[in-house]
Amino acid sequence: MHDGLHVFLRERCLVSVTCVETCYSQALQLNGRLMTVEQVLEEVLRDRAFYENSGGGVTLSGGEPSLSGDFVKRFLEQCKEKGLHTAIETCGEYPWAFLEVLLPVTDLIMMDLKQMAPDKHETATGRSNDRILANARRLALTNKPILFRTPVVPTVNDSDEEVGQIASFVRELIELREKNGNTRGGTTNITYELLTFHKLASDKYTSLGVKYEASTIDPPTSERMSELADVARRCGIEARIR
Numbered sequence: 001m002h003d004g005l006h007v008f009l010r011e012r013c014l015v016s017v018t019c020v021e022t023c024y025s026q027a028l029q030l031n032g033r034l035m036t037v038e039q040v041l042e043e044v045l046r047d048r049a050f051y052e053n054s055g056g057g058v059t060l061s062g063g064e065p066s067l068s069g070d071f072v073k074r075f076l077e078q079c080k081e082k083g084l085h086t087a088i089e090t091c092g093e094y095p096w097a098f099l100e101v102l103l104p105v106t107d108l109i110m111m112d113l114k115q116m117a118p119d120k121h122e123t124a125t126g127r128s129n130d131r132i133l134a135n136a137r138r139l140a141l142t143n144k145p146i147l148f149r150t151p152v153v154p155t156v157n158d159s160d161e162e163v164g165q166i167a168s169f170v171r172e173l174i175e176l177r178e179k180n181g182n183t184r185g186g187t188t189n190i191t192y193e194l195l196t197f198h199k200l201a202s203d204k205y206t207s208l209g210v211k212y213e214a215s216t217i218d219p220p221t222s223e224r225m226s227e228l229a230d231v232a233r234r235c236g237i238e239a240r241i242r
Contacts, residue, residue, distance in 0.1 A: 007209065008209070010209070017030055037071060037074045037075045037078060038078075040075055041075065041078050041079065041082070044058055044079070044084070045082065048082075048084070051084060051085070055085075056085065057079075057084050057085025057086055057087060057107070058079050058084050058085070058086050058087070059086075059087040059088070059089060059110075060072060060075075060076075060086075060087070060088050060089065061088075061089035062089065062091075064090060064091055064093075064094065065088050065089070065090060065102075066088070066090060066094050066098040066099050066102060067094060067098065069098070072102060073101060073102055073105065076102060076105035076106060077105050079105070080105050085107050085108070086105060086106050086107050086108070087106065087107060087108040087109070087110060088102065088106050088108075088109055088110065089110045089112075090109065090110065090111050090112070091111070091112050091132065092111050092112065092131070092132035092135045092136060093127055093129075093131055093132050094131070094135075095131075096134070096135055096138055099135060099139075100138075103142065103144055106144070107145065108144075108145045108146075108147065109139060109144055109145070109146045109147070110146075110147045110149060111132075111135075111136060111139070111146065111147075111148055111149070112148075112149055112150070112151065113132070113136065113148050113149070113150055113166045113169065113170070114129075114150065114151065114156075114157055115129060115156075115157050115162065115166075116129070116133075116162070116165040116166055116169055117162070117165070118130065120157070120162075124153075124156050124157070133169070136148070136169075136173060137173065137176065139173075140173040140174075140176045140177045140180075140190065141176065141177070141180055141182065142182060143177075143182040143183070143184060143189070144189075145189040145190075146173075146189065146190050146191070147191050147192075147193060148166075148170050148173075148190070148191070148192050148193070149192070149193045149194075149195050150163065150166050150192075150193070150194055150195065151195040151197060152194050152195060152196060152197055152220055152225065152228060153197045153214070153217065154197065154217055154218060154219075154220055155217060156217075158220055158224070158228070160227075160228070160231050163194070163228045163231050163232060164231050164232070164234075164235055166232075167192065167231065167232035167235035167236075167237055167239065168235045168236075170190065170192045170237055171235055171236045171237050173190060174188050174190045174237065177190060191238070191240070192232060192237050192238065192239050192240070193239065193240045193241070193242055194225060194228055194229060194232070194239050194240070194241050194242070195242050196219055196220060196222075196225055196241065196242065197214075197217065197219050197220060198219055199212075199214065199215075199217075199219070201214075202214075202215065222241075225241045226241070229241055
């Protein structure tokens with residue numbers, strides 16, 4: 001016990017899982033395990049009827065899917081062999097070759113655009129956005145459907161100016177794709193979405209013994225999100241709110 005809380009000495013954990021197996025109240029749970037491509041696919045195919053009825057499919061998200069290399073490529077290949085729609089959620093911060101190899105077996109790319117100002121992006125994320133913006137432009141030169149998304153975080157990127165800069169960049173990418181002729185059915189298949197910040201990750205941070213830096217930030221109101229969607233529209237693009 002530490003300051004009245006039950007804490008884990010993670011440096012002494014042997015990952016034997018014995019504690020989970022013997023915890024009669026199931027207060028301890030195993031939240032990760034090694035699996036083969038075939039095992040993951042088997043798990044995914046259990047929900048195949050749901051995908052077919054909903055028009056959905058398989059989405060790989062964070063950590064960063066492109067950093068899992070051959071495993072992700074082989075998994076997506078097998079998904080396509082089974083006729084499943086595939087999507088990737090990505091931050092875009094990696095060498096282009098990491099994503100390029102996945103494009104033939106990916107039906108939709110969902111990429112975050114958090115900031116346009118390099119200094120503000122580095123302050124918020126710890127990394128420059130140079131490679132992210134370069135990869136976004138390269139994606140625009142393909143014919144792959146792209147959903148660009150901005151997680152709207154108060155005090156970080158929720159001003160009219162910041163959202164306007166991102167929306168204007170997306171407009172440039174749409175025009176770039178149009179100019180390059182990579183349209184399908186008369187549309188560019190490039191869309192934009194504003195994601196409302198929430199605190200659902202706070203419990204995970206607590207369980208990992210990590211400080212949750214966003215604990216003092218309140219989610220933006222629905223009225224504010226609507227105002228920011230209007231800002232994007234004035235920049236020449238439609239913006240969905242989620």
